[in-house]
Amino acid sequence: MSLAEELIEELNCETVFTIHLGGLEIPVMESVVVTWIVMAVLILIAFILTRGLKTQNISKRQAFAELIYEKLTGIVGSMLGEEGKQYTGYLTTVLLYIGLSNVIGLFGFKSPTKDLNVTVALAIMSIVLVEAAGIYQNGVRKWLHNFTEPVAIVTPFNILDVFTRPLSLCMRLFGNVLGAFVIMELLKIVCPPVIPAVFSLYFDIFDGLLQAYVFVFLTSLYIKEAVE
Amino acid sequence: MINVSFWNIVFTVINLLILFVAFRIFFFKPIANIIAKRQQEANEIYDNAAEKESQADELKKEYEQKLVSVEEEKKQIISDARKSADSQYQKILADAKEDARNIKDAAVVEANQEKSKIIAGAKKEIADIVVDATTKVVGSKTGADIDSSLFDEFLGKAGE
Numbered sequence: 001m002s003l004a005e006e007l008i009e010e011l012n013c014e015t016v017f018t019i020h021l022g023g024l025e026i027p028v029m030e031s032v033v034v035t036w037i038v039m040a041v042l043i044l045i046a047f048i049l050t051r052g053l054k055t056q057n058i059s060k061r062q063a064f065a066e067l068i069y070e071k072l073t074g075i076v077g078s079m080l081g082e083e084g085k086q087y088t089g090y091l092t093t094v095l096l097y098i099g100l101s102n103v104i105g106l107f108g109f110k111s112p113t114k115d116l117n118v119t120v121a122l123a124i125m126s127i128v129l130v131e132a133a134g135i136y137q138n139g140v141r142k143w144l145h146n147f148t149e150p151v152a153i154v155t156p157f158n159i160l161d162v163f164t165r166p167l168s169l170c171m172r173l174f175g176n177v178l179g180a181f182v183i184m185e186l187l188k189i190v191c192p193p194v195i196p197a198v199f200s201l202y203f204d205i206f207d208g209l210l211q212a213y214v215f216v217f218l219t220s221l222y223i224k225e226a227v228e
Numbered sequence: 229m230i231n232v233s234f235w236n237i238v239f240t241v242i243n244l245l246i247l248f249v250a251f252r253i254f255f256f257k258p259i260a261n262i263i264a265k266r267q268q269e270a271n272e273i274y275d276n277a278a279e280k281e282s283q284a285d286e287l288k289k290e291y292e293q294k295l296v297s298v299e300e301e302k303k304q305i306i307s308d309a310r311k312s313a314d315s316q317y318q319k320i321l322a323d324a325k326e327d328a329r330n331i332k333d334a335a336v337v338e339a340n341q342e343k344s345k346i347i348a349g350a351k352k353e354i355a356d357i358v359v360d361a362t363t364k365v366v367g368s369k370t371g372a373d374i375d376s377s378l379f380d381e382f383l384g385k386a387g388e
Binding site for chain 1: 231232233235236237238239240241243244246247248250251252254255256258259260261262263265266269
């Protein structure tokens, strides 16, 4: 198998199985299955961390859980601002999901974020949340009026924003994960065994977590802008 | 890789929503609740402490007032005691003076009596001596009684 074929095989997201629902054929892709694994891991960790919570004489586990909670909601909450506080939960979840999805490649799984469909879904949810937050906060009239701000001439660009923002979110995440993966695969083939480990720290761990942060940061920035 | 599959997107959206709800249930809610509960407990403790402090302040004031009244009472008692001691002292002093005067008076009376008795004794003695002497000088004992009375008279005149 040539390098190109190997890469393509790694990049392809295969259908693991197909659900037959009446006449409907629903393919379940690899990325969805890995997402389930990611979800299972995250929920299991959350479940274990929040067992036996107490108000006094807390266990180390609870202290750790509270630390994670305070830090994550603190970071995301401060990005969202006072008005957008209620979206902290969703964005924190997304942060954890993308973060673990990006680094799960280290454990031999195909990162779900390497599948364009997953990043598209994430971006769609982000833009829906952004616009919904804007409508919820300002009402439909003001939300529509905001498209003509600050001057009427920018209205087309503002409308374009609704599409370019999720597109850039989705492509940035997908492109980074894909690029990192391709570079790592090439490094592994060209100069094994020590050098790829060093680069893996950057491409697999740092870049993966950074992209998760960037995605959440930009989404919260849009929400903050929308609810102001 | 690049092919967009509708079902894949749907699945991912559903997965994300499930993950979000699960995290709400298993992570955010419990921890937020426990933190809020702890905050509440801490507030209760602070409230209790503040209440106790104000109670303690009240008690302190009360005791201080009591202390002041006790002090006054003490002063009152002392002054009363002093007064009564003073009067007692005066009374005792008066009694003592009275007693002393009585004793002195009695002593004076007694001394006077003694004195007059002694004087009387002495007079009698002197009279006797004079009579004796006169008798011896005169050489006769007759009429001695008359002489004695005469002498008495003489002495009485001379003594006054």
